Amino acid sequence: MKYKEILDYCTAEMKSKGADKSKCSLNLDEKRELYFNNGKISMFRTTYNAKLQLSAIIGDKLGTTSLNKLDKESIDSAVEKAISNSNASQPDPANDISEFQPAEDFTSGVMAPDNDKMYFRLNEFLTHVKSAYPITHFEEGGISYIRSNYFFRNSNGVDYSHDQGLYQFMTMFTSKKDKKMSSFNYTYKLMKGLDEKLIDIVNLKALLKQSAEEIDARPFNQKFEGDIIITPDCMGEMLSPMLGHLSDYSHITGSSLLKDSIGKKIASEKLTLRSNPLSDGFAVKSFFNDDGYKNVEMPIVENGVLKTFLLSLKGSKKTGKERALTDGSNMSVDAGDIKLADMIKNTKKGIMLARFSGGNPNDNGDFSGIAKNSYYIENGEIKYPVKEIMVSGNALKMLNDIEEISRETVDYGFCKYPWVKIKNITISGK
Amino acid sequence: MLKKDLSKFKNEFAEYTELRVQENRNINITLVNGDVMGNQSSVSSGISARVNKNGNWGFASNPVISDIEIEKVILSATENANFLGTKQSRGKVTFQKRIHKSENEFYAKGEIKGQSEKIAFLKKIDSYISEKYPDLLSRTIVLSALDMEKNLITSDGTESYSMIPKAHIYVILSKQSEGENFELYKVLGGSGQFEDVFKKPEDLFADIDECYKNLIDKTKGVHANSGMKDVILDAKLAGILAHEAIGHTTEADFVLSGSVAADYLDQQVASPLISLVDFANTYNGETCPVPVYVDDEGTKAEDQVIIDKGVLKGYMHNKESALQLGQNITGNARAYSFADEPIIRMRNTVILPGKSKLADMIASIEDGYYLVQSSNGQADSTSEFMFGITLGYEIRNGKIGKAIKDTTISGIAFDVLKSVTMVSDDMVWDCSGMCGKKQSIPVGMGGPAVKCKVNIGGR
Incomplete structure (x- = not known):
């Protein structure tokens, strides 16, 4: 059977075995990876995989199964499993599928890998950094080509597919001289092609400079309320707790602190956070979500005002609130109007936070953790790299304490962030 | 059962080759306020081969398990090594080997329960x-169960089969008090299939009662005073200390890339009260939570002493790192799925028990904290670590005081271990977590309660 025929077959079989509603997805993955460790390319890997996921709803009871086999015997067995899981479950009227929408097939990205160019770019990178960053060890990383062909079908006739190809680069590194060493750090990017030298992507040069300088990092013996400049490398982690309060789980359990905040100001008016699932500006795209609805581009927070929760179809039905029109992919924060250099000049006392290693924030958004790969700033100047520094604050409150957002942004291929300065963060040394 | 005779494929091995057939089976059921929010079972299986030729690794995998596809995967892996060989030569390598033939499976003895019985159990x-x-x-309430079944044959001569299961139930309770939300969770279960681990729901009620009591304590809790403090890390935290803070720095791939542990071999890195071992499969005659008899490179797994009475004695290796450092292979190369290559992973990493009693340890602290439960943890190549703390209590004048709100502790692991002055005589194992280094994988960890100094976050 061809791939779409497999989904047709599964839909028909689940219906014949009693499913009132059903949905199926099939993801075919091809991956090629050139991997390095200790600065040397060591492995070339080719992998293929498939994931067929079947969900059946019988009398409002939902059962789901997944497998990575596409032969008829395995598929028949999976259909039986989805039906038996459904029969074993409990009824919930919130179990539902998306309504009919016209069929569409989407294609994006680069459709065939260039093995030789992958090797060329990675070897070029490792050769360059060996001489340009002599005290930095490149522990592991690599460049991959990922082709993903995704098909979605439900019993209301929704029929989407998305064929997507992209490259991915990741590197992890630590600096060491004699017995002085830095924390490890890493970065990665999703890419549409291999035209750019890998050393020039994202914020990598700044991270490597910081890593080398960090071997002389110092602790400080003080505790104060100051500013933190969150770098783009750290921004996703700092936004994550707020996004958690927009998700299904926090709304269904009633623990979301933002549950009554649609249309209300939850952050500084300087903050606009967008989801750009269809944007050509990103290497990856997401044309439709896991429920089988097409995504739209939209702000999540606009000028500080909350515009949408990130509820799925089930989350929406459980809570009576609106389903999100985006799956929240390809996040970006709008650039501000100040140069990063001026942002630093305006900082009286604080730190530049490039990586955060902390405990999960509690339900109230309180967080604390170690400032990694970070610098101490005083009277408008970066003074020295720091170590053994803890920062603590509240992940929701700090959105209202945004002071400045930089003009400069960094594009990671799946998100794009500027530098953001936040006041009133507790910073404590040993 | 995935058990398959792979010996007929030996003739296909032209170079150093590992051939693995693997199946991972997961069950995930989630109840939120009594409603079934997730009800899924999944199976992922396939074949992979890894080939080394002139120092270059080639790897290939395919989800279709058949004789023809196995031959194709071996050929693809060889071609991938050849592709790298057209670009670079790293020189012919000869790895150490410790071949072994073994079969170890831990299927439940009784009847396997269906999804409806599992949902009824959770209800x-x-x-x-x-x-x-x-x-x-x-x-x-979340049930998460994983069976990992592996069949391996190598050009060295190892042939092994294993089925290692684990099953856990996570109970997460939340409560509002004076406008604030509080949450606490308890993880129950361990190694084995659901039927062996969970006999009847009533067996879990005492632990749930304790979780609720601790949650109520938290609603009346206070912020910790931040700074360097004397603490007792409960036995439930010792495992994460062993794994995150020390274990990762002594994985030989991190050592080769400059981990702080590279400089300390045969040196005193901890109090003489501290001994730390990565057990392969057996401790004191009992099977460890994540037993590894043969690793995924085909090396017979043996225990590795990392710290002996405070002295750093060794690292955890795969074949390549052992060759590069001129040390013995240990059997720490493990892969999560059939499509993953084996990398250096911990197995069952523990701090060995001491002689003190927990009550005496608490009584010995005038002003400090008793830290009982953690959420997440992270380590660094410098051995700086942090753990999120979700349950802890003040200690005032040798007595347990008020609970503290969620916080984070941090420290330089080797400094913290030098500050250890008491180690309890009990031992708690845990295998609920998944280590997330490149690939996620089950690990066992454990240890006793430890008295030491750490930096605690708070106000």
């Missing part, structure tokens, strides 16, 4: 909580 737990504790904001 009984939920009903107990909702009836006894109606003041909760929410209750979430």
